[in-house]
Amino acid sequence: MEENSKQYAETAIPQVEAETVDLEERDPESNSLTRPLLKRNRTLSSSPLAIVGTKVSHIESLDYEINENDLFKHDWRSRSRAQVLQYVFLKWTLACLVGLLTGIIATLINLAVENIAGYKLLAVVAYIEQERYITGLIYFTAVNFLLTSVAAVLCVFFAPTAAGPGIPEIKAYLNGVDTPDMFGATTLIVKIIGSIGAVSAGLDLGKEGPLVHIGSCIASLLGQGGPDNHRIKWRWLRYFNNDRDRRDLITCGASSGVCAAFRAPVGGVLFALEEVATWWRSALLWRTFFSTAVVVVVLRAFIEICNNGQCGLFGRGGLIMFDVSNVSVRYRAMDIIPVVLIGIIGGLLGSLYNHVLHKVLRLYNLINQKGKIHKLLLSLFVSIFTSVCLYGLPFLASCTPCDNSLPDSACPTNGRSGNYKQFNCPKGYYNDLATLLLTTNDDAVRNIFSTNTAGEYNPVSLLIFFAIYCILGLITFGIAVPSGLFLPIILMGSAYGRLLGLAMKSYTNIDQGLYAVLGAASLMAGSMRMTVSLCVIFLELTNNLLLLPITMMVLLIAKTVGDSFNPSIYEIILELKGLPFLDANPEPWMRNLTVAELADAKPPVVTLHGVEKVSRVVEVLKNTTHNGFPVVDDGVVPPVGLPIEATELHGLILRTHLVQVLKKKWFLSEKRRTEEWEVREKFTSVDLAEREGTIEEVVVTRDEMDMYIDLHPLTNTTPYTVVESMSVAKAMVLFRAVGLRHMLIVPKYEAAGVPPIVGILTRQDLRAHNILSAFPHLARSKSREKGH
């Protein structure tokens, strides 16, 4: 999905610009209602556009804040103990279901991949044994072409959001950004089938990222999220219809996905915590852990079944994928030098990979802009190139005689897996490059991680392997199929690690296989910039606890080196897509700006009265794109003992709730405040959780236009606010810490005539790039004061 990315911060690509202009023409902000009093050269632009799948879409924020209006309070007060218990029980049941379904789907994907790729490889080996090399090549390429085209056609024509890993979008969702069509049923199905196709086709991509996305899709569907047309709406799920609960469930889904991908339950939890989630609490830690525990139980159960040979070519593997526990690790003080070296090189290579991948994605973007056929052709070209390389390159390697200490059945092999592939070699010899290339990616990692096999790989073969996987890793990621980043990076890293191990052979006594593991870890840290979660994932993948201290060192060094060059790969993708992700740390220059200055650069805030005319509500909804409106009452006598009239800030009302009122035609013939029972007769809290309907669908008659609406019972009376003198830095901390969608700015002055609301800030207003474009002088100080 990165293929049509756009650098949000830089000059836009022509087609995108055209669409933006188009949107701006229709942009109701330019309407007279909201025109600023003073003409400014620059205003704070906050058009929330992002690249989703193939097209540029409007992005909305999620409502993570508790909307405390009268209906919510009543609903919450009237819940019986049984209903509360039902809700708690539901939360855990759904967490369990997420784990269960993710585990089952992950197993099915694994089964499908191992069988499809397995039978394909067996057929190829049969052709080679008959020395029908050209037929083998054609067969290999054709099957891969077919598998890739299934994946690509599905992604291009049915669910463009299913392409790529999906992890950046999940990260954005948990940050509060609702990427459209990201977690629907279609996306889920395309992702599953596409992932099977792409991985079996031998493309240089993993199923790990897609599994994380699959877990999140399942979670979102169970939490009644996703696009309206395919949403699950069950009565027993009715308490589970808000963004906050869905957020928690999607966190569980993401952890389950990682757990299913790497069979690493603790690693999954930590991955969600370190990389994906924005908000976190202890209770969530526990529920996520429960989900991953369920996944592990499911995986174990399937492995038990498959061990009895009922899964075709699947069956090996066990609970730990790349086991290196059979080597004992004893360090000497001198081993610190290669370890540091691996870390530094991993950091350098990782940041270089990020840099080049960024360029490639921008290039792919240009190609993909040309249309769906171009996207498809790009994918198919990559498939053919990959097939030819994987098949052809092993012919470059010379045959190596088998080690005599090995049994005849182990070397050479012609079966599905095996560490010493015969390929084109005579009996008693093996082709080390075929061992690495002509196999599934999982087996390739297993082979290169293999321990106590010091002399197995020729340096030249390793170099070819490293080079080809660098190229494939760069050109494959951006194509229109579901693709994970983990495995390509592990393959690249293990190759360079093992090469370094060969170079250091005379110097240390660390096993060659461990060098491969450390190399993979360092490149992961250098590119993805995770530490604790990667450490635990590697621990759980390799089943060797004694490796822990050096893995930690390598990860820390690689991350530090990488961070000094560029941001992590996920941040680069987020930026490319233009998703309005809010970072944890405000920029230093944000301390020099107050929220009032920020609000001044925006069109003035549009407020509504507590009891408002229908015509005004309709006008405001039609002429603005705001999603929240402050509700203000005039002429109120405050209880301070003085006979004065004041204006009162009553709260904030959401656009969706106004639309609901108009759709349900809850109008009053006279201007009066309603009683609590009146609103409860018309609305339930479940109604308010709906996001459906737009103002365009609402039909209001001329008579109704003159009637009134009492907004009080639907207004969130407890919005989070800041005083106008608040610095943007601290406002942003608040915005992110409590997960806001709208933040009201109240005046610091107290006097008659001062409006009770100065402005309103949203996610877009707090993004560094948007602020800098409105306040260019800050950009100048920025360069000087960088660092924190």
Place this chain on the structure above:
Amino acid sequence: MEENSKQYAETAIPQVEAETVDLEERDPESNSLTRPLLKRNRTLSSSPLAIVGTKVSHIESLDYEINENDLFKHDWRSRSRAQVLQYVFLKWTLACLVGLLTGIIATLINLAVENIAGYKLLAVVAYIEQERYITGLIYFTAVNFLLTSVAAVLCVFFAPTAAGPGIPEIKAYLNGVDTPDMFGATTLIVKIIGSIGAVSAGLDLGKEGPLVHIGSCIASLLGQGGPDNHRIKWRWLRYFNNDRDRRDLITCGASSGVCAAFRAPVGGVLFALEEVATWWRSALLWRTFFSTAVVVVVLRAFIEICNNGQCGLFGRGGLIMFDVSNVSVRYRAMDIIPVVLIGIIGGLLGSLYNHVLHKVLRLYNLINQKGKIHKLLLSLFVSIFTSVCLYGLPFLASCTPCDNSLPDSACPTNGRSGNYKQFNCPKGYYNDLATLLLTTNDDAVRNIFSTNTAGEYNPVSLLIFFAIYCILGLITFGIAVPSGLFLPIILMGSAYGRLLGLAMKSYTNIDQGLYAVLGAASLMAGSMRMTVSLCVIFLELTNNLLLLPITMMVLLIAKTVGDSFNPSIYEIILELKGLPFLDANPEPWMRNLTVAELADAKPPVVTLHGVEKVSRVVEVLKNTTHNGFPVVDDGVVPPVGLPIEATELHGLILRTHLVQVLKKKWFLSEKRRTEEWEVREKFTSVDLAEREGTIEEVVVTRDEMDMYIDLHPLTNTTPYTVVESMSVAKAMVLFRAVGLRHMLIVPKYEAAGVPPIVGILTRQDLRAHNILSAFPHLARSKSREKGH
């Protein structure tokens, strides 16, 4: 330190009450200045008292909020790139130093304990070999008595805060509560020596909790925290003098402590994350991980040295303490039943333990109130009781013949460690109870975790072991020595696990040692209610990754069962001590109350003018105990285009800064606002970081009283605020999420005559118990609406 705990929420113990009354007599809140306008039956009491060490102390909150006043902004703007780099470098250097020092001290403690306890046990074994049983008893008891008295005397007379584990106080510190004398140099030294004494004395306590406290003390001292008299003040540390940086460093210290205690680097990070820390961010995860990595490197280096036999009786152990990796784990579906059973029983026993320990601590409290000698006598009594039990009980066990398959050197043994102790048995026989009791606690765990030793322990012996450790675990924790909770619970849990394993012997093929491990895990989860961190700690302790799925199951079940009875043991201790810890989740009934109602129940807020008379500042400081005062300007013309006069909320000024102004006598002869350079001539941002000095120390002459102070440059212009209609629930979420000390309440009305500030809330005001005592009607709805 729990020995003098007090249930804050219930009737106070006489002596404490006396002190409280005494404090209230001196309480300046009863002064006319702050007397409420309306007489209320109940007001929101927020006297911040807690039990610290032996005495009741006033507790202050920490300033985790960034104090954005003119000086801070200037200081921050004027920092050069080099200074910023220096600051970043310093942060990492200190994190490294914390790990380094914690690792070294942990090793030294281990060395000391193993040697002292080792030589003691060798001497006892020698007496027993000579059948001089009474002499052995006397020697054993006397040495233990001596060691205990060293620990207890130090704790009672020099650093009462060093008693107990210290983890609850660290938890409170990271939540924003500054427990006095908790992280000083004296505490550190007493904790180290006391811990060595108490553990070598064979008391039923661990060095794990104290190590966490030691790590935090080191961190606090390096971060220039701690009591003023022993604080480290180095010039190169001057940028590192605020509560926020100290908080991060203490988090590193706590992780390092856990890591050093269990040799579990990832477990340490997760423990800090799950149990100890209140605020967390990705960057901190990384730094904490770095600290624990350093600890592991230090530990490994020492183990390498000790393996060469240079550490006396220390030397075994390796990086993993209780290794059970030599058993292969293969589950059948039926194994689920014992696993679930262990979890349920663990949860029940854990919550029962919490319940009984709570009662015991309250009883000890009464004893300890009587004076220091009583505290000392209690500790010494427990020591004698423990010694007699440990020595005497093995005589009850019958001798078991050695298994013939074992070599002669392995059974029976008379050395320092060993799994088959001869004790009083004839040659060829061993005493299984002596193997468990007459050894160090670490060795006892190692022996009971030992795998592939199915028939080693007699059920009767295990039952005796379990019973005596239940009793010891309850009576030992509250005495005045540094004591950790982990090891007692592990001992109890492993005994019951192994008992259950014996009972299930015919049913499953899970190893007896694994039953012990699972039992220990279940009791930990049942009492401490952690999941992920315990799981990883057990993983790293036992070095068996295949145990992971069942450990997860056991932990989840035990925690769920335990949670349905009572809170975790740390929460119980926090409550007993009266530390104002803010929970993550607001109580449901807090939605029914607004912050304005809460503010109404407090004395009216005391505000200062932007340019204020010295006499008024002195009066306010002397007559209130508030630590922050809103600064309000009258007669300001707001820039709204209207010729009106308004009152302006300028911000919040801290008491410490007012005291600094008075001490430095920065007075103005006329009423005017100052220029920025004027304040910079007098104050640096380092000055403002000081918390020293009280109003009583300040001498102001009569002439000076008539002068003025310009408070503007020292006022935090960006305090976090809420509107008066905000619900207490959401206000509390904000308070905790951004780590506040003071939260200002602004009015929702806008009119002349409305004060620009409605009230001020602190941590104490938001505590459920305090609110309920002022609003008793909420307590009634509470019982109905419990649950979340």
